[in-house]
Amino acid sequence: MYSYTFEEKYGRLRKELIRGGVVLASIILIGTLWYWKVEKWTFIESAYMTVITLSTVGYSETHPLGERGQLFTITLILMGLFTIAYIVNRFTEALIQGYFQEGIKLRQEKSLIESLDQHYIVCGFGRTGRHVAREFFAEGIPFIIIDDNPEEVEEIKQLGYTVILGDATLDESLVRAKIERATCMVTALPSDAENLYTVLSAKTLNPRIRAIARASNEEAVQKLQRAGADAVVSPYITGGRRLAAAALRPQVMDFVDGIITGSNRSYYLEEFLIDSEACPFVGQSLREAKLRSQTGALVLAIRRFDGNLIAGPTGDSLILERDALICMGTADQLRNLNKILGPINSTNAPRLPKNQ
Numbered sequence: 001m002y003s004y005t006f007e008e009k010y011g012r013l014r015k016e017l018i019r020g021g022v023v024l025a026s027i028i029l030i031g032t033l034w035y036w037k038v039e040k041w042t043f044i045e046s047a048y049m050t051v052i053t054l055s056t057v058g059y060s061e062t063h064p065l066g067e068r069g070q071l072f073t074i075t076l077i078l079m080g081l082f083t084i085a086y087i088v089n090r091f092t093e094a095l096i097q098g099y100f101q102e103g104i105k106l107r108q109e110k111s112l113i114e115s116l117d118q119h120y121i122v123c124g125f126g127r128t129g130r131h132v133a134r135e136f137f138a139e140g141i142p143f144i145i146i147d148d149n150p151e152e153v154e155e156i157k158q159l160g161y162t163v164i165l166g167d168a169t170l171d172e173s174l175v176r177a178k179i180e181r182a183t184c185m186v187t188a189l190p191s192d193a194e195n196l197y198t199v200l201s202a203k204t205l206n207p208r209i210r211a212i213a214r215a216s217n218e219e220a221v222q223k224l225q226r227a228g229a230d231a232v233v234s235p236y237i238t239g240g241r242r243l244a245a246a247a248l249r250p251q252v253m254d255f256v257d258g259i260i261t262g263s264n265r266s267y268y269l270e271e272f273l274i275d276s277e278a279c280p281f282v283g284q285s286l287r288e289a290k291l292r293s294q295t296g297a298l299v300l301a302i303r304r305f306d307g308n309l310i311a312g313p314t315g316d317s318l319i320l321e322r323d324a325l326i327c328m329g330t331a332d333q334l335r336n337l338n339k340i341l342g343p344i345n346s347t348n349a350p351r352l353p354k355n356q
Contacts, residue, residue: 013094020087027083028054031076039069054080112162116178119143121185123168123198125152128214128235129188133161144177169197174205184210192220196227203228259328269326270334272341276321279341287315295336297329
């Protein structure tokens with residue numbers, strides 16, 4: 001059975017209150033015109049008579065009325081009573097159910113969505129999307145969720161996340177999530193077809209966005225990659241590999257999990273994009289740059305612009321323009337590393353806790 005969202009209920013109630021106000025104003029106008037044109041009173045006298053009649057304050061008539069005028073006045077009173085009772089009923093419902101407070105909150109949410117920039121988009125709040133949102137929240141990065149289930153949307157709001165009710169496969173929903181200003185999108189919808197459509201739509205609306213997609217099998221992985229997904233993750237394939245690794249190398253997996261996920265970590269993994277205009281070490285080797293001695297952070301790998309990965313780089317490894325340095329260290333060490341590498345834009349700066 002379909003459950004109305006607050007936005008729908010609030011919109012319906014607002015329309016009903018506006019409709020009631022318009023009807024009441026129309027009745028006042030009709031009454032004023034009748035007394036003015038038919039009874040030949042002045043406009044002020046006509047308006048005064050209409051208002052005291054509808055408000056039922058009990059004042060005497062402005063001028064004596066004949067039978068026709070009395071019948072019209074009775075009709076005017078009945079119309080006014082029914083309309084005012086309707087408005088009072090709607091207004092009372094709004095007060096009891098807190099629609100006005102929720103309306104303010106809704107406007108604040110819309111304002112927050114309008115201000116989003118360099119944010120992440122999570123499509124779907126199922127078992128996978130739920131964990132993705134939790135990790136983003138722990139990292140303290142701005143993100144918005146798109147989900148088409150009204151009950152899930154209410155739960156998401158209770159968790160304090162920003163959410164949009166809509167179908168992520170539709171361009172309209174992605175535009176509402178400000179995809180043109182987003183940095184990355186994670187699509188974790190139930191079916192591979194939905195994830196495929198979402199990636200295609202996202203890349204059309206924002207070709208620069210990094211698209212991460214969920215896949216259920218290897219064939220879906222290949223199709224999503226052909227559709228433009230920058231990375232495709234299969235929970236079943238990845239989960240199987242991690243289960244095997246946890247069985248064979250338990251200490252290694254505990255260490256890796258401890259630096260990749262969670263909010264109470266001692267060490268972090270972070271990547272830094274090298275910009276020739278900001279970084280003073282372009283063209284130098286790691287030994288010459290002395291990053292380890294200056295910050296304590298360890299450079300684990302270097303990914304060249306052409307995609308070549310250098311794991312465990314030596315002191316002779318060069319730092320080149322548009323390289324991505326994959327580093328490990330404490331929050332303070334990575335902040336210091338970010339400072340000496342130059343004022344890298346916020347999308348590549350480390351997202352670390354403020355107090356460590």
